[in-house]
Amino acid sequence: MTLPTAALTGIRVIESWTDRPFSNEGDQATINYYLRCHCLETQYVELALGEANLTNATSAGVIETRYADATARWVGDVDFQSSDGGYITFIRRFARIPLSRDEFDSMVVDLPKVYDKNTNDTLSLAGPKVLRVKYEYRYSSDPTSFTLEDRFKILSPGGLEVNYTRESGGTLPATTPESIGTGSVVEGTVITRLYGDIYEALTVVIA
DSSP states (O other): OOOOOSOOOSOEEEEEEEEOTTGGGTOOSOOEEEEEEEEEGGGOOOOOTTTOEESSHHHHTSSOOSOOEEEEEEEEEEEEEEEGGGEEEEEEEEEEOOOOEEEEEEEEEEEOEEEOTTTOOEEEOOEEEEEEEEEEEEEESOGGGSOOOOOOOEEOTTSOEESEEESSOSSSOOOOGGGSOTTOEEEEEEEEEEETTEEEEEEEEEO
């Protein structure tokens, strides 16, 4: 009996699995899919970010897949390795956009000094204090959709940002370190690419 010599065609899945990256935070709905694929190097075709998904094998760019999830976007191919006979293997990744979540911790927050409004004599040195904070994670495929939050600021009557608060009076209400409370932003929003075209926005506020 002679062995087949014709080259395999198409991209075939030889192994597949999933993970739930935020299950420790109580999120069982956010799922990532991994398809280990095998094909001739000359037949490798990259998918298109923002278009390819895991609805079916055709949309995933493979011959067959045991997963079907239209909400899972293609977020890139990784771990390319050579194989005998001009073939390659790689991992094709799909992911749902993660759900928003909040995590709680503590951090050192540098609170402003407080001065007397008339004499500028120091009333108290607030300085660094350990506070309970909330990390607010938000996700989107459109980074321009995020609301950017700035760190709390203290303003002088003339509208200039300063590193202290006034006790009372003037054109602004009194603001003290004690009034910088729940919801005050202590770390402004930072946007990063999580993977593919999925972006993460993180803001830290006083909890």
